[in-house]
Amino acid sequence: MQELFKRYTFDNTCMLLLGHDLATLCIGLPDFKQEKAFTEMEEAVMNRHIIPEICWKFQKWLQIGHEKKLREAKQVVDQFLTDCISLKCQKLKVKNEEEEDLDLLTNYMKIMAEKSSDSEEISEKILKDELLNLAFAGKNAWKFSSTEELKKMVYLHGTICESLxxxxxxALQHKAPVKPDILPTGQPINANTKTVLSFYSMGISSKK
Incomplete structure (x- = not known):
């Protein structure tokens, strides 16, 4: 179920942002390197929040572990966004008001075309950064239509809640006390000590 939701949100995010449907929910659920690259980037960023900074920087220097996967995934995502932008440029050259796309990339590019930029390369980089941030935000947000029929689907509601x-x-959130405190477990904690709350671990913990 989680895999289906993940693919569903990824397809929707690509359609809303890029106007491009990868159709990852097609029969057989084949692997898509673009979707996999986004997942590996998320895992690498999460890993940076868990291990000491000196460790992941050392991995980055040696190009091993999550840092190596992050570099390779960034190349895949960058090429994917470049291809989408290139295709959109070609499509915008053929003006057809009746078939106007409503995705965010189209609107961004129209605004950029109206404004003079110092460099096309810089503009494309800014555009990629914006799309990447929105893609990660959209990829992790599940949204369902609210209708009378859906409200009556109690089993569907339960399945979604359990999956969430x-x-x-x-999955993670950082907290740091402004002054010394004591955790609910009785463990003392100093001021400005970074604490990671793992909602994933809380959800699967067998302790009641």
């Missing part, structure tokens, strides 16, 4: 409990969109 086991696989929360936001």
């Amino acid at each position: 409990r086991l696989y929360p969109p936001v």
Whole structure:
């Protein structure tokens, strides 16, 4: 179920942002390197929040572990966004008001075309950064239509809630006390000590 939701949100995000449907939910659920690259980037960023900074920087220097996967995934995502932007440029050259796209990339590019830029390369880089941020935000946000029929689907509601409990969109959150404090477990904690709350672990913990 989680895999289906993940693919569903990824397809919707690509359609809303780029106007491009990868159709990852096609029969057989084949692997798509673009979707896999986004997942690996998320895992690498999460890993940076868990291990000491000196460790992941050392991995980055040696190009091993998550840092190596991050570099390779960034190349795949960058090429994917470049291809989408290139295709959109070609499509915008053929003006057809009756078939106007409503995706965010189209609107961004129209605004950029109206404004003079110092460099086309710089403009494309800014555009990629914006799309990448929105893609990660959209990829982790599950949204369903609210209709009278859906309200009556109690089993569907329960399935979605259980999936969100086991696989929360936001898996980690940082907290740091402004002054010394004591955790509910009785463990003392100093001021400004970074604490990571794992909602994923809370959801699957067997302790009641």
